[in-house]
Amino acid sequence: MFRKATKGQETRERLLAIAEAAVLTKGFAATSIEEVIAEAGITKSGFFYHFGDKNALAHEMLQRYVAANDDLFEQLFGRGAELSDDPLQGFLIGLKLLAETMADLPNGHPGCLIASVCYQERLFDHTVRQLTAESVRKWNTFFRERIEAIAAAYPPAEPVDLDQLAGMMSCIVDGGIIMSKALDDPGILPQQVLLFRSYIKLLFQR
Structure with a gap:
């Protein structure tokens, strides 16, 4: 049985969503606590009830972002594994599903919070920087395990x-996100994922 989110939880989630959208649009440095508070329609004391400072906001925002990406990868590549017992074919299906998911985003991919932190890492404490590194290592391990089974x-x-x-x-x-934004062409990211899929197919398929 699902528990209904409390008003406090809903406010916290709204603050994280507002902050994430702002950061992906213009970066952490240009995103102020004041503008997040104004858009959320709460007081400054209400904000600090949820987050001690901007680093705390960044840390929880990253955790939220990473969890969403983890869920997406598990869902898409899990579906690929369900549709084929063959590790190569299951992985190729997962990549195709990922490309289709990226192509279905109405305004293209909004951006990568991990990259945003890396570009402005001096703004953050060790905890935030460590989380970004751990997240990348986890995703690399996720794909390494599947590629190792293929090999x-x-x-x-x-x-x-x-x-x-x-x-x-x-x-x-990440490169596809940057290129898509630079050239104002949302189709670049899914095309790059499909090119990676073709490379995997050529590298392993007999």
């Missing part, structure tokens, strides 16, 4: 570092 069944056509290949996924997604 065990299908030796690669060319020598390849599986760790670097797993990390390539994050590089493609």
Whole structure:
């Protein structure tokens, strides 16, 4: 049985959503606590009831963002594994589903909070910087495990570092987000994911 969110929880979630949208639009440095408070329609004391300072806000915002991405990856690649027992085919299906999900975003991908922190890392304390690093390592491990299962069944056509290949996924997604924004073309990100899919297919499929 689901518990209904309390008013305090709803306010906290609204603050996180408002802050995330602002940060993805213009960065952490240009996002002030005052504007988040104004849009949420609460007092400054109400904000500080939920978050001790901007670093605390950033930390919880990142946790929320990472959890959402974790859920998305588990859902899409889990679906791929359900549709095929073959590790390569299941992974290819997951990548296709990911590309379709990115293509379905009405205004393109809003951006990456992890990248935003990295670009302005001096604004944050050790806890926030550590969370970004742990998040990237976790996603690299997620893809490494799946690629390792593929390599065990299908030796690669060319020598390849599986760790670097797993990390390539994050590089493609973040690079695709930047390119999409720079050229005002939301289609670039899903196309880049599909190109990675083609590379995986060529590297492992016989």
